[in-house]
Amino acid sequence: MNDKLTEATDEIQFEAGEEVEESLEGEFLQSERTIRTNSADPEIESLHGKWKRGRLVLQPFFQRQYVWDSAKASRLIESALLCVPLPIIYLAEELDNTESVIDGQQRLTSFFSFIDGNFPNGQPFRLSRMKVFPELNKKKYSDLSDELQDKIRYYQIRTVTIRRDSDPDLKFEIFERLNTGAMPLNEMELRNCVYRGSYIKLLKELAEDEVFTELVGIKKPDKRMKDIELVLRFSAFYHSTYLKYQSPMKRFFNQDMEKYKNINEHDATALRDAFKNSVQIIKSLFDKSAFKRFRLGTQNNPNGLWEAQQFNTSIYDVLMGVFYDKDKNQVYAALDAIREGLINLMTTNQDFIDAITLGTSEVGQVRKRFDLTRMLVDSILLNYHQQPRCFSLQLKQELYETDPTCQICGQKIQNIDDAAIDHIHQYWQGGQTIPENARLTHRYCNMARSRNN
Known part of the structure; x- marks a missing residue:
């Protein structure tokens, strides 16, 4: 899904395309209360x-x-x-x-x-x-x-x-039945009234986390509670893991709210720590580009770019879900390689691209994007101490500042995140990851060269 964040209004605006809000199914059962x-x-x-x-x-x-x-x-x-x-x-x-x-x-x-x-x-x-x-x-x-x-x-x-x-409980049933005005409640606002308890208060607390609000680009609580729904997305996958996810997404979230509505302090502390661990790591990786997709250039225009005003909840889900249990020191040691790997994943892996853009709430798509992200990050963390395959961000910055020209197509690279450092003598042929064996290219040009080779 592509989700638009409007910084000026402090309101998260979800665009159509992904099943963030689904119609309520059925009503409360009749009772004689x-x-x-x-x-x-x-x-x-x-x-x-x-x-x-x-x-x-x-x-x-x-x-x-x-x-x-x-x-x-x-x-x-x-x-x-x-x-x-x-x-x-x-x-x-x-x-x-x-x-x-x-x-x-x-x-x-x-x-x-x-x-x-x-x-x-x-x-x-x-x-x-x-x-x-x-x-x-x-x-x-x-x-x-x-x-x-x-x-x-x-x-x-x-x-x-x-x-x-x-x-x-009747006032909450009435609340739902009265939800027919010109501005009816969205699903998170309804959850806020139906699943009342310590859990919703915790979600609101986490939605005000300073690092989180900076990453999603808002300065005040979202008027329609979409920031709180983002926290719930993380929490639901944290509690159940993506392997136990069952569609539709709405039911998955509602079941999590019901199960943990009176969350105990031990579970609340664990969730709070996991949430903060994820957002802190993601800030170090992407800062204000977090939860956005990087688009590859094309043959006609090799310059790639971040979707500056687009917030992708599928990317949000996998990043938050992959890093909550990672040791920050290990991640920071391999930060450049992980960042490069994730950008490469969202630009060159068609399975991953499909999983974050098409039928994103389907079970197969959810598992695919989580599996691909987790395998990538785990592989980098496991092997980062060996002969590195990725050049450092520092070297990329030095090459870009010296000459931002793509060494394949000869055009200027407009954005450093669109720059790839290519091995002159290919890594798989024994080429070393050293400055003398590096050249700056567009991501697209580097990928096209790899395909031709």
Whole structure:
């Protein structure tokens, strides 16, 4: 899959092509459990006051962050000014007598943000794209007349509260059934509500790891929890290994969430250590090019390049899954050879290329890409102390800075990662891996030469 990371928005945007999000299969089984509710029509001012006092929880751990834009929030305010009835707000009464918002978080947050003057991200809330009251555009709540302020403060909205003497799991079933709005929850957001417990909290903690966020290119938590889903991808393969993977991917992740939803401290520590080991090694290998694919040049244009704005979850899976149990000192000693080998794998091995681009959630493709990556890395770590076959990155940099011309096609090499150091006297013919036997070429030209030979 090719997954687009937009650094400016701090949001991971998965492109179509790989089965990251699959449709939910079926519904919760019917049950005869009891649900008891209270209905009311409180004013916005009353709900705002309860929230200020901590009695109303807008964002319980299973809820997503605020995602409405200014225009959508402004339309809500305009509806209140017009006294248009709004959909029901669903609440759940907790054991400590607080109330959690099950459905309606975006609406209530919009009302409260307007009254307080700022959105949750700190940006001023000024009305925009008002159709019936265009004269109110660019105005804040404090700019409105007392009459209009009162219309908002005293606007009544219907609430249905699930009492705490109801079955405790029912609010999550209701949460799923209410997931039909204009911006329905994605699969990770649903997991966040269904598989509540210590595991989801651990996944959120790991998603905030400084090295991880740097590698995936975000500065803040993703609004749609896609960063947390990436951590879950690693965790599921860590717990089950790729050899026990069964498609579809969604079910594989859900089963992992169910099994470890109340993860114990011992298992949590082991997972945390494995995750950090992987991201630290991968940062040393690829830094900001991590989890991206390097594309080989062609006969018409021999210059290869990194897919700068493309995030490939298949590459993410294998890199995270291969390095979590590796000794960092051994990897660092063979860092140049491993980096070169991995770039070569994604540019010249057609089986691997197919496994990261075609039918990527199929069992055979998952095992193929993991097997090829693990065999490559293990082979390098096993043999790195012998006569090296790969030239060092330092030598490549020296040759590139001296003359970046490809010694085969005669064209300039545009990117050092597209440069390959070729043995003048071939390695398999006894040629040594020494500077005197090295020449700089395009990866494509070197590969084409090898095929011709």
